[in-house]
Amino acid sequence: MEREYTMKLQLAIDLLSVPDALALLHKVAPYVDVIELGTPLIKQEGLDVVTDIKAAYPEKLAFADMKTMDAGELEADLAFKAGADIMTVLGLAGDSTITGAVKAGKAHGKAVVADMIGVTDKPRRMKELKALGVSWVELHWVWMSRRRQGIRLRICWKWAEMLRFRFRLRVASIQSESKELNPPARRLRLRARQSMERRIRKSLRSVYGKESNTWDSANLL
Amino acid sequence: MEREYTMKLQLAIDLLSVPDALALLHKVAPYVDVIELGTPLIKQEGLDVVTDIKAAYPEKLAFADMKTMDAGELEADLAFKAGADIMTVLGLAGDSTITGAVKAGKAHGKAVVADMIGVTDKPRRMKELKALGVSWVELHWVWMSRRRQGIRLRICWKWAEMLRFRFRLRVASIQSESKELNPPARRLRLRARQSMERRIRKSLRSVYGKESNTWDSANLL
Numbered sequence: 001m002e003r004e005y006t007m008k009l010q011l012a013i014d015l016l017s018v019p020d021a022l023a024l025l026h027k028v029a030p031y032v033d034v035i036e037l038g039t040p041l042i043k044q045e046g047l048d049v050v051t052d053i054k055a056a057y058p059e060k061l062a063f064a065d066m067k068t069m070d071a072g073e074l075e076a077d078l079a080f081k082a083g084a085d086i087m088t089v090l091g092l093a094g095d096s097t098i099t100g101a102v103k104a105g106k107a108h109g110k111a112v113v114a115d116m117i118g119v120t121d122k123p124r125r126m127k128e129l130k131a132l133g134v135s136w137v138e139l140h141w142v143w144m145s146r147r148r149q150g151i152r153l154r155i156c157w158k159w160a161e162m163l164r165f166r167f168r169l170r171v172a173s174i175q176s177e178s179k180e181l182n183p184p185a186r187r188l189r190l191r192a193r194q195s196m197e198r199r200i201r202k203s204l205r206s207v208y209g210k211e212s213n214t215w216d217s218a219n220l221l
Numbered sequence: 222m223e224r225e226y227t228m229k230l231q232l233a234i235d236l237l238s239v240p241d242a243l244a245l246l247h248k249v250a251p252y253v254d255v256i257e258l259g260t261p262l263i264k265q266e267g268l269d270v271v272t273d274i275k276a277a278y279p280e281k282l283a284f285a286d287m288k289t290m291d292a293g294e295l296e297a298d299l300a301f302k303a304g305a306d307i308m309t310v311l312g313l314a315g316d317s318t319i320t321g322a323v324k325a326g327k328a329h330g331k332a333v334v335a336d337m338i339g340v341t342d343k344p345r346r347m348k349e350l351k352a353l354g355v356s357w358v359e360l361h362w363v364w365m366s367r368r369r370q371g372i373r374l375r376i377c378w379k380w381a382e383m384l385r386f387r388f389r390l391r392v393a394s395i396q397s398e399s400k401e402l403n404p405p406a407r408r409l410r411l412r413a414r415q416s417m418e419r420r421i422r423k424s425l426r427s428v429y430g431k432e433s434n435t436w437d438s439a440n441l442l
Contacts, residue, residue, distance in 0.1 A: 016299070039290075039291065039292070039296070040292055040295050040296055040299060042264055042267075043263055043264060043267065043268060043287065043296065043299065043300075044267055044268050044299050045267045046263075046264065046265055046266045046267030046269070046270075047264060047265050048267070049267075066264065067290050067291065069260075069288050069290065069311060069313075069338060069339070070260065070288065070338060071260070071261055074261050075260070075261055075264065078237070078261060078264065078265050079264075090290060092290075092313050092339055093339065094339060117290060117291060118290070118313055118314065118315060
């Protein structure tokens, strides 16, 4: 089976105000396909942030990282009404929360994605989430915690192929300069990210025999 | 061991706008000790809702139901800066998220509470959460799902006594009239709530030999 993977670049806005988010996007939006509004940003500013960003960049996909645990239909409906193209539920959430969000997604013609953070038995839950109707799952692969919580990339691909289910691997968010990171820490972080990206490319080549990406965007919405 | 349990009434504001929340509180605030700002309300309106409510009712405790799953210190800090006296993390969250939130709670002199929704092995996780420094846990006992997810009240007390750990049992939120519930459903719901309250009182009497309450507020903050 030959599958086509096209690349989409998703930028997570981990800033905390609408003006800061807009200022950052003003610089980088041409290079970005999907604009992710982070959970802390949504909680701080409210869902108006999605409306404002979508109004400024209507051609981009707005990804509302709601991390919904409860009241799935209500929270998904709020996110989609605000202008989100994609919203997240927690894979850990109860099935009724997932199906509620999926119901709202269908009503709006938008995508509900399950964030697999904290899920122990990932392949099993991915299978269930697919049956419950989520569009794809989001697997975290944060370099800082990869030893403890990291997921080997080839295993992700194996799961995805096995379940014929799409996933997005969250590798690293582009973050604003953090005051908490001193220059050596920033260099270390940059090196780790570069190393990780090399490993991803290598892994993708070994699986697909070509440069590829972790986003299957063929049927995004 | 004789413990004194005093009653605090916590009202969950499950409305979706600051004006609606203020209008409801205008009617009921005299009867309420703790004002809970629901997760969907916070996501819809942003944390300004906490600031606005706390400004209007500075003598009440503001409970921000953040349901934080990630970025514990950041999200707790945002909630406390906005004026929350209490914020919630998910008991399902990773330990680093919990300790981050607890760190922010200590810095602000405020309480971090773990919401036990979705936790399978509750006594075990409660023990861990106590060690991690959360102030108390929140156990859901929603009548509509009590058959599937319900927790027997005597078991909650047993855990709490065993761990010498406080908990709050979320029994039922006072909700605005829901358009989705037709009159027979509302009556059914009311009857179920009354029946549940009778069972709680009975259970408390059987455990403590007197009318009591599920909130131990002696050392709330």
